[in-house]
Amino acid sequence: MATTRMLGSTLLLILLSTVVSELCNPQDKKVLLQIKKDLNNPYLLASWNPSTDCCKWYTVTCDPKTHRINSLTIFSSVPDTNFSAQIPPSVGLLPYLETLEFHKLPKLTGPLQPAIAKLTNLKFLRISWTNLSGPVPTFLARLTNLTFLDLSFNNLTGPIPEALSQLSNLDALHLDRNHLTGSIPPSFGSFKSNPDIFLSHNNLSGPIPASLGNLNLTQVDLSRNKLVGDASALFGLNKTVQIVDLSRNELSFNLSNVEFPASLTSLDLNHNKVYGKLPVGLTALNLQYLNVSYNRLCGEIPMGGELQSFDVYSYLHNKCLCGSPLPSCTSSSL
Numbered sequence: 001m002a003t004t005r006m007l008g009s010t011l012l013l014i015l016l017s018t019v020v021s022e023l024c025n026p027q028d029k030k031v032l033l034q035i036k037k038d039l040n041n042p043y044l045l046a047s048w049n050p051s052t053d054c055c056k057w058y059t060v061t062c063d064p065k066t067h068r069i070n071s072l073t074i075f076s077s078v079p080d081t082n083f084s085a086q087i088p089p090s091v092g093l094l095p096y097l098e099t100l101e102f103h104k105l106p107k108l109t110g111p112l113q114p115a116i117a118k119l120t121n122l123k124f125l126r127i128s129w130t131n132l133s134g135p136v137p138t139f140l141a142r143l144t145n146l147t148f149l150d151l152s153f154n155n156l157t158g159p160i161p162e163a164l165s166q167l168s169n170l171d172a173l174h175l176d177r178n179h180l181t182g183s184i185p186p187s188f189g190s191f192k193s194n195p196d197i198f199l200s201h202n203n204l205s206g207p208i209p210a211s212l213g214n215l216n217l218t219q220v221d222l223s224r225n226k227l228v229g230d231a232s233a234l235f236g237l238n239k240t241v242q243i244v245d246l247s248r249n250e251l252s253f254n255l256s257n258v259e260f261p262a263s264l265t266s267l268d269l270n271h272n273k274v275y276g277k278l279p280v281g282l283t284a285l286n287l288q289y290l291n292v293s294y295n296r297l298c299g300e301i302p303m304g305g306e307l308q309s310f311d312v313y314s315y316l317h318n319k320c321l322c323g324s325p326l327p328s329c330t331s332s333s334l
């Protein structure tokens with residue numbers, strides 16, 4: 001009898017303590033279970049067991065004070081081809097989310113779910129390596145707490161919304177590896193936070209807006225698009241830019257008088273139509289990478305700095321570049 005009673009009260013205690021230690025907000029739990037259902041119960045979410053505390057589930061975290069779900073990160077280290085679904089509208093019902101991620105899910109399809117517009121506390125949004133299609137939605141511009149926006153390696157089409165420049169806390173914008181068209185919005189020159197900008201591997205056309213020269217950028221990758229015209233607004237002695245990749249575009253401007261900032265460590269201009277000479281100012285830089293191959297440059301490669309530390313492949317296929325590491329200039333080549 002006594003043992004039975006003791007057992008009974010121990011059981012009760014255990015029961016009580018599970019109830020008490022369940023930190024998860026019941027509404028959040030309900031929403032997460034709906035998300036799991038909408039995603040067709042994927043293996044990735046096997047730990048989402050209704051009888052356990054959702055603050056302990058994999059791929060989610062709770063705020064330590066409010067115990068509300070503040071992060072949902074569904075990703076696979078190897079592409080998970082079993083995971084076949086769209087982004088569930090119910091993600092919009094997790095109002096405390098600061099981090100939302102879907103990564104390496106090649107069968108995640110459909111548009112960028114409009115319900116994401118409701119997640120005004122989001123700071124980190126990454127939906128990458130999926131087959132998401134449709135446009136980069138303008139509603140993203142209202143998520144002004146975003147510091148990191150990564151929609152790279154998807155199947156997004158259409159233009160880049162100019163309103164994105166209203167994201168005044170953004171540290172990095174990754175829209176690379178999609179099928180985006182149209183031009184780079186001139187409004188990007190009014191970003192308050194000087195984000196790193198990655199737009200490579202799209203079908204962007206038109207010029208690089210001169211307004212980008214207003215920014216104190218650190219890193220910019222516009223490679224593999226169809227950009228034309230002048231890129232010199234990105235440079236200038238008082239700039240802060242370190243890494244610039246403009247390779248494989250149709251840029252056409254005279255490099256002779258471009259002044260490069262001391263901050264520049266990596267410059268890739270390969271496969272464009274850049275003409276003129278390599279400016280002597282390049283010898284003053286601490287360059288770790290330089291590639292000006294496949295352009296229309298001419299004249300002698302200035303001696304000094306790091307310029308002779310690169311091999312011929314950094315300089316090949318120009319109109320008439322010469323001098324070390326290329327063959328020396330003859331009077332006819334100058």
Ligand SMILES: *[C@@H]1O[C@H](CO)[C@@H](O)[C@H](O)[C@H]1NC(C)=O
Nearest residue numbers: 043044076078079080081082
């Ligand atoms: C996908 O499903 C197959 C068959 O059910 C399973 O063997 C495999 O481990 C699953 N892959 C992943 C990444 O879950």
Ligand SMILES: *[C@@H]1O[C@H](CO)[C@@H](O)[C@H](O)[C@H]1NC(C)=O
Nearest residue numbers: 105106107129130131153154
């Ligand atoms: C999108 O789907 C296609 C065909 O199923 C696949 O080859 C491709 O790798 C997927 N894209 C991504 C980014 O996973």
Ligand SMILES: *[C@@H]1O[C@H](CO)[C@@H](O)[C@H](O)[C@H]1NC(C)=O
Nearest residue numbers: 119120121122142143144145
């Ligand atoms: C941004 O986050 C703060 C708290 O970190 C919050 O007070 C504010 O409402 C959020 N901004 C928006 C636009 O919701």
Ligand SMILES: *[C@@H]1O[C@H](CO)[C@@H](O)[C@H](O)[C@H]1NC(C)=O
Nearest residue numbers: 130131132133134154155156
């Ligand atoms: C991108 O979407 C288009 C149209 O929806 C589709 O035909 C194409 O296969 C998709 N690309 C990839 C890589 O899945």
Ligand SMILES: *[C@@H]1O[C@H](CO)[C@@H](O)[C@H](O)[C@H]1NC(C)=O
Nearest residue numbers: 177178179180201202203224
């Ligand atoms: C760019 O457009 C061309 C022609 O329309 C197309 O063949 C190519 O696949 C597109 N590239 C990207 C990255 O969208």
Ligand SMILES: *[C@@H]1O[C@H](CO)[C@@H](O)[C@H](O)[C@H]1NC(C)=O
Nearest residue numbers: 190191192193194214215216
């Ligand atoms: C860039 O830096 C300069 C000098 O520090 C500053 O005056 C200017 O406001 C900065 N511009 C932006 C967009 O941060």
Ligand SMILES: *[C@@H]1O[C@H](CO)[C@@H](O)[C@H](O)[C@H]1NC(C)=O
Nearest residue numbers: 214215216236237238239240
């Ligand atoms: C560089 O000079 C321009 C024009 O004088 C100025 O607007 C900009 O803020 C300066 N940038 C930096 C980083 O000092």
Ligand SMILES: *[C@@H]1O[C@H](CO)[C@@H](O)[C@H](O)[C@H]1NC(C)=O
Nearest residue numbers: 253254255256257275276277
């Ligand atoms: C490039 O600019 C320099 C300096 O202004 C000028 O001497 C040169 O003729 C220009 N080169 C071309 C190809 O226009």
Ligand SMILES: *[C@@H]1O[C@H](CO)[C@@H](O)[C@H](O)[C@H]1NC(C)=O
Nearest residue numbers: 270290291293294311313314
């Ligand atoms: C420069 O670009 C060309 C063309 O893409 C490439 O063949 C070469 O290897 C590059 N050079 C270096 C040093 O990466």
